[in-house]
Amino acid sequence: MSVRDVDVVITGFGAVTGLGDDAAFRAAWLAGESGVRDFSDHKDVGGLPPGYGARVDFAHKQLRPLPGARGLRPGTMTEFTFLACGAVGRALQSAGIDNPADDDVAVMDRRGVYLGSYTNFPKLKKHTSLTHRMADPETAAGGTYAIDDARIQDGMKGFTGFDFLKLMNNMPTAHAAIQAAARGPANTMLGHAPVGLQAIGRAVDGLRLDLADVFVAGGTGPGTSEGLVTLRHGNRMLADAGLDPATAARPLDSGATGLVPGDGAGAVVLETAQNARGRGATPIARVAAWRDLFVAPPTPRGGINASAVERLLRSLLADAGWEAADVDYIAASGIGLASVDAAEAAGIGAVFGAHLAETVVAVHTGVTGFCEGGHACLGLVGALQSMVDGMAAPQVNMGAPLAGLEGAARLTEATPRDVKKAVVLGTSPEGTLVGIAIEAL
Amino acid sequence: MGRRVVITGMGTVTPHADDVDRLFAQVAEGVSAVRRITQFDPGSLPAQIAAEVRYAVDGPDQVGPYECASRTMKFVTAAAQRTLADAGLEALDPDDPGRARRAVHLSSGVGSTAMEALGPLTLSVWGSPESNDKRDLAALRRAIAEHPEVAQPVEDWFCEFAAPALAVQFGADRVSTAASACASGSHSILDAVNMIRLGQADAVLTGGVCTPITRSMMPGFAMLSALSTRNDDPEGASRPFDLGRNGFIMGEGSSLVVLEELESAVARGARIHGEILGVGIATDAYRLTDPEPTGRGMGEAMRRALADARLTGADVDYINAHGTSTKLNDAAETKAVKATFGERAYAIPMSSTKSMFGHLIHAAGITEAIICMKSIQEGVVTPTINQHESDPDCDLDYVPNVARRQAVRVAMNNSFGFGGQNVSVVLGAFDGSLS
Numbered sequence: 107m108s109v110r111d112v113d114v115v116i117t118g119f120g121a122v123t124g125l126g127d128d129a130a131f132r133a134a135w136l137a138g139e140s141g142v143r144d145f146s147d148h149k150d151v152g153g154l155p156p157g158y159g160a161r162v163d164f165a166h167k168q169l170r171p172l173p174g175a176r177g178l179r180p181g182t183m184t185e186f187t188f189l190a191c192g193a194v195g196r197a198l199q200s201a202g203i204d205n206p207a208d209d210d211v212a213v214m215d216r217r218g219v220y221l222g223s224y225t226n227f228p229k230l231k232k233h234t235s236l237t238h239r240m241a242d243p244e245t246a247a248g249g250t251y252a253i254d255d256a257r258i259q260d261g262m263k264g265f266t267g268f269d270f271l272k273l274m275n276n277m278p279t280a281h282a283a284i285q286a287a288a289r290g291p292a293n294t295m296l297g298h299a300p301v302g303l304q305a306i307g308r309a310v311d312g313l314r315l316d317l318a319d320v321f322v323a324g325g326t327g328p329g330t331s332e333g334l335v336t337l338r339h340g341n342r343m344l345a346d347a348g349l350d351p352a353t354a355a356r357p358l359d360s361g362a363t364g365l366v367p368g369d370g371a372g373a374v375v376l377e378t379a380q381n382a383r384g385r386g387a388t389p390i391a392r393v394a395a396w397r398d399l400f401v402a403p404p405t406p407r408g409g410i411n412a413s414a415v416e417r418l419l420r421s422l423l424a425d426a427g428w429e430a431a432d433v434d435y436i437a438a439s440g441i442g443l444a445s446v447d448a449a450e451a452a453g454i455g456a457v458f459g460a461h462l463a464e465t466v467v468a469v470h471t472g473v474t475g476f477c478e479g480g481h482a483c484l485g486l487v488g489a490l491q492s493m494v495d496g497m498a499a500p501q502v503n504m505g506a507p508l509a510g511l512e513g514a515a516r517l518t519e520a521t522p523r524d525v526k527k528a529v530v531l532g533t534s535p536e537g538t539l540v541g542i543a544i545e546a547l
Numbered sequence: 548m549g550r551r552v553v554i555t556g557m558g559t560v561t562p563h564a565d566d567v568d569r570l571f572a573q574v575a576e577g578v579s580a581v582r583r584i585t586q587f588d589p590g591s592l593p594a595q596i597a598a599e600v601r602y603a604v605d606g607p608d609q610v611g612p613y614e615c616a617s618r619t620m621k622f623v624t625a626a627a628q629r630t631l632a633d634a635g636l637e638a639l640d641p642d643d644p645g646r647a648r649r650a651v652h653l654s655s656g657v658g659s660t661a662m663e664a665l666g667p668l669t670l671s672v673w674g675s676p677e678s679n680d681k682r683d684l685a686a687l688r689r690a691i692a693e694h695p696e697v698a699q700p701v702e703d704w705f706c707e708f709a710a711p712a713l714a715v716q717f718g719a720d721r722v723s724t725a726a727s728a729c730a731s732g733s734h735s736i737l738d739a740v741n742m743i744r745l746g747q748a749d750a751v752l753t754g755g756v757c758t759p760i761t762r763s764m765m766p767g768f769a770m771l772s773a774l775s776t777r778n779d780d781p782e783g784a785s786r787p788f789d790l791g792r793n794g795f796i797m798g799e800g801s802s803l804v805v806l807e808e809l810e811s812a813v814a815r816g817a818r819i820h821g822e823i824l825g826v827g828i829a830t831d832a833y834r835l836t837d838p839e840p841t842g843r844g845m846g847e848a849m850r851r852a853l854a855d856a857r858l859t860g861a862d863v864d865y866i867n868a869h870g871t872s873t874k875l876n877d878a879a880e881t882k883a884v885k886a887t888f889g890e891r892a893y894a895i896p897m898s899s900t901k902s903m904f905g906h907l908i909h910a911a912g913i914t915e916a917i918i919c920m921k922s923i924q925e926g927v928v929t930p931t932i933n934q935h936e937s938d939p940d941c942d943l944d945y946v947p948n949v950a951r952r953q954a955v956r957v958a959m960n961n962s963f964g965f966g967g968q969n970v971s972v973v974l975g976a977f978d979g980s981l982s
Contacts (some may be wrong), residue, residue, distance in 0.1 A: 109745055109746075110958075141778050150761050152685055153685045153686070153687075153689040153691075154692055156692065159596040164675050174719075182835065184933035193937065205828070205909075212907065214832070215829070215847065218830075219830070226914050230684075231684060234655060234662060234665055234682075234687060235682050236662065236763060237662045237665055237666045238670070238673055238676050239676055240672055242676075243675060243677050244674055246670050246676055249671075251666040251667040251669075253587070253600070253663065253666070253762070253799050255588035255590065255591065255762070256587070257676070258587075258762050259592055260591070262766045262767075262770070265766060266770060267765070267768070267770030267771035267772070267773075268771075269770075270764065270767030270768065270770070270771070271767075271835065271836060271965060272835075273730050274620065274966065275726040276726045276727045276728045276731075276964065276965070276968065277835065277966060277967075280728075280783050280835055280965070280966025280967060280968070281835070283830045283831075283832045283966075284823075284832050284834075284967075286832075286834070287832055288830055289829060289847070290829065290830065291828045291829070291830070292727065292966075292967075293727060294725060295723060295724065295725050296655075296656070296707075296724040296725060296726055297707075300845065304723060311742075311747075312634070312740060312741075313746065313754060315744065315745065317741075317828065331771060332688070335555050336688075336691055337700045339692065339698055340696065340697070343693060354942070362614060392811060398721055398722075398723070399712055400711065400719070400721060400722035401641075401718060401720075402611050402612060402641075402714065402715050404612060405612050406613055406711075408612065431782065440659060473768040502959050516670065536708070536711060537722075538722060
């Protein structure tokens, strides 16, 4: 198989966040509004730190208005899957693919789905109950936990087989493939915040390799789910408790105290320019380049260094054929973790230098919280929205930028900007970085 | 013609052996590795048998910042050691520019027994396990908030640090992890081939790891009626394509290969095991649990792999089937092979090595690709054991019970996953040409 020299374009995008869909996300961001709220009394995560986050109301799972959703049952979905299908449905709608299952088989055969996610394990409820029921009562009476294997099967009461199947990490993609009637390639990338961008990058590769004509690709992350909040608490990554929720998520800001959990998924429709023309779709942007890089941290989640960020950005710009001064929008990752954000700020500063005064440094974390595998994709959605509406959104809760960004233009309110060339970054504490360069059409 | 991809290293940690040659020798002999589970007492479970790694695995205890204590990390890093040694490759230093031409792509998942780490806290909050009192989750969460250390192990569901550890072992600048359930291992080959074809890397360490024989996954999969419950006959339990098949056998392990761009491999004087001739992928987009009953997606993956290899069905000498030993999969795969190969389907030996080492889930496809490569090298087609009674829906040549000596120039490996993800890989002998 040879590699095709094709232009890959984005013809649609969609998102689900704690503030609502992509339109609601945009409206809130332009207004400078944070979606982070107190959740200390919530039935699913009440009692867990930090006590606040930007939550989607999963109690009212409803996908029906979206393309392809009539074949889906929310009861079979985890929060990861539900968010992913919401974003995929919005992206399909935005790209004018309203009834994917009605397309010709030949079209479905050439449609793929790539999604990124940290995992697919949102709730501890039944599993902690199983853990408890398996305990040996005799040793338990003495305060010691030991498993009595004879009790495993009893402990399974309340489970169905589907409770396990729906946790398989590829299930968001499997659902989305049914939703999008995608019979081409499907893949689930696993990882931290940049993984959705990695999935999008691999989809771009898939188009160049002629594996498909259209991909729906993105990332999903129910950051406020019980499983992920518990995990990040165990990792000692969460922001301090007791803060004002509206100002707690502080991306690339010296006042940040850690991750502020948020639920979010973002997806785009990618296709060859030729295919978009053929079906009468309007391209929003073309993908100029994408890159990923891994640099092992000193400890498993010890963060990244500025030189890695700089290296990634320089490679990305070189691949795109751009100079730093060509870029008029930087969608930063700004997850809110000091060991990651400091490196990102310094790396951006090293590459863009004085040009930061003229470009837009955008970061959505102050609005959406940290959305795990969906996080960086929301940055991409924000960049596309700026290309469409000609506005730069304010830097919410970024009042004291970290070193490297001191000279960056300060945006305290929505500002008109003609965004032509944007780079989108994904960062992670475990050493993976991903960048995508897009150009408005 | 684009960049060609060859296999220059292979390594495994499987239920049979932690050595490719010994694994193949036992599989060629028709030896089953299925036994009663030993990692815990499975007596209360419907499915009490599995293909476990029952020997002490000799591998690193630490790789860079990553501790290799868990079963997952031990298996995958040990498999990487063997694979890199076989390839004659060593880790590159962090500042070596050659790292930019190396990548790691791993399939992993279902590695968790992590909830058990919360066990002591559940006792302290909820009291006796025999109590019928409602388990107060909010109280448990408050306790977790006070003791974050107990939540630390709740991170193994996709084995987050397995691929990064391999990147340290290999010295690679690009790392990715992916999952497509039971198709994952073959999917990792496809992804790695694509990276090389695109020029993103010259060498990719790729494969899979899975350690699903746990107290929760065994009964969980049994609830799906996916596992064989032939507990009184472990070695005879996995019966792909046989009328008496009643589910798959869970297995565990890790297998990896080094895939290299041909000219790069030749330039460094690498020993070339064989070539990846073609890869194909298709999705059912049908149901989450069941394969599409006509085998449409499976067949499409096979056709795409053949087209990618620029071969026809007449060129294929052997198929390593997905062959799980479930009613639906084996019948659908048989239909798909017939639809793809026509009358030729009856003449191609097609065996399922899952009859001997069970289903390694994320490591299944890659282990079976290694079996294909060994079949090509040794001129031996491995059998499907436990073939006793023919199923009219499964009427192809499954190489029943006994291996065959036969020249194999081209082999196809099939892998089909829950969620309807289908991948086929076509492997061939390396012909020595650079054109």
